[in-house]
Amino acid sequence: MTTNWAGNFTFSAARTAHPKSVDELRDVVRAAGSARVVGAGHSFSTIADTAGTLIDLDLMPEVFEVRDGSVRVGAGTRLARLADRLHAAGLALPAMPSLPHITIIGACATATHGSGDDIPSLASLVRSLDLVTADGSLLTLGRGDDGFDGAVVALGSLGVVVAVELDVVPTFDVEQRVYVDMPFDALVDNVAAVFSSAYSVSAFPTWRGVANVFTKRRTTDPLHDLTWTGARPATEPVHPVPGQPTRHCTAQLGVPGPWHERLPHFRADFTPSVGRELQSEYFVAREHAADALTALNGLADVITPVLLTSEVRTIAADAQWLSPVHDRSSVAFHFTWQPDDAAVRAVLRKVEAALSPWRPRPHWGKVFELADPGERYPGWARFAELRDRLDPDRTFRNPLVDGWFAR
Template structure:
């Protein structure tokens, strides 16, 4: 009999799952039995979400008891089970391979991150989903499909929000390993950042700008370079930060990755170390994506109302994501600026602050991060996604019984 446990809550505790239990199959046969017998089911991964995307009316399923395997064949890596980036990266490095990018924390699962379009930064870097080359998916009848780039479902399956079924394995594109040197700087004036926002955010392989919108002494430019130290920030007046780094109003405590020295890609690209608790934890996150060509105007629109949300804000992070061809991607066919908000863990206060930000960004065809807090109506989100109807058709074909649909998908996609 399949083991179960309580569903619990998301990483920061801001959403407690309505589902009564989590099913814990021990192998693919047990997983197929769970899926085929369910009327309503969603997958719970590492729980680093801030809304009800992974919730269900009755039960959830987790792959945490399934075997974890990583197989490397040439420039491809096959990742099976609930593998995190922290687990995957050292295996790739040992074989002289790497991923093109990583998110700010490596504690998240590969399947969950790619299903929601999670990303790092870099004008030339697509989101983590853009490394997917094939998906192994269990549908609502317990049958497994391998969906590669030639399959008609691929544009939907590589970033699927869990709407097509349970992702049991992924094949990822890799590249030769590389080293990164990173440094964080204060002292760069806001006007110098926004006057050449593409130049600043494109100055190194990966660049993040942290701001609280009103205190330039706490603004940071965090640059991660694969061609030596990112000294270009000093030309803008940047001063390297010492060991005690503040991300806006988040004080980090011995949990960030090493700065000032070169090291393997997976030890430098994330902000937070794999062996430490990431970020603040007691927080809520939101993120919005606008076309990079509109970055200056979008930032001016948010800055104009920043005083209204200052009490809720811990920090805003600005990053870039390169365009891709994944139908539900926030970067579908457009390079984007990602405007990320880390909020105090006050659900009512955050939800009250978001509509004004969303309205300010509305002229720029804003898209939300699927796994984070937002209040955008579904019709507005769908209007920015040219292939949304194609996605809905594939979801209907993969899950005709509606097993993997939930309130979140009904609200955002009318699925």
């Protein structure tokens, strides 16, 4: 891997290792002066970069062990592959992000999430993890263990996660419907009702007076129609990014199907979203959703010239120290930008200023300008201590992450 998925930066690693076993990985880590692990390359910042050894788990043996209410799986497994195997076993993950293309290790390390009032981040599903630390030791941490809540969302700074045990539920079917041209004022005035209308709900405001709302309902749940807001049911498939071909999207129009073929917006067998783009995301406490929407709408003339699409989602609180939803159920404001770094960063400073009354937390794998990210996380100091203990010589150092801790 030479560039990240969107092509907005090139990895600077002197070498890339593709270990084929845990023992080989341990040897790679011991020999590396500095190292980082990369997942699917879906981060939009240099969070996975290193000048030393870039470790890719793509050749590691597949792990899939069903247990009582959980599954143990190799951390380098892509979510689409895991979903297929779980569904075949009659099981499901309660949460799926928009893209099934990403790896478990990357999704958990950055607290990637889907949408749903009662659905937390993927990191919250982790029961235990196996971690290769800087001296090549293999450490297993489980819920309740000292440091566990800091080890899941760890930004790649504690070691290489080789396997995780995840909570699972019985498989279920979902139908997806899209409501187009919801008046923006109706979304703001009824934000709680809109986002509680289905198992998973995503709103795509245009910042030009309307929003498209994607609802993903478990087929055993009641149907809550949203036409009372002034929105219209879509009569043909709708892509989250205007102008993109809808064949890349999961099935809509109320056609039921398995959870993993409806909860993501994009199908696993196509390039997701647009491709060349930048992304940012900010989380604020859910009770501030209406005020934050209103504040961002005041920046419409600033945001829209560089915007491809914007998505608003809700996420339940979790316990992970560095999770953006740590101890607070949140609403997340996601932006997919045109690939113009300078223009985007100028807009981000204004977005962050508009959201500042509600102490926004950034998505770690995306682009942001906040100078004090650590101050927004109550567990920041505890994580710093855990990092010092597990990686005292900074084998897994990274200029971006080190910069956050130096502030």
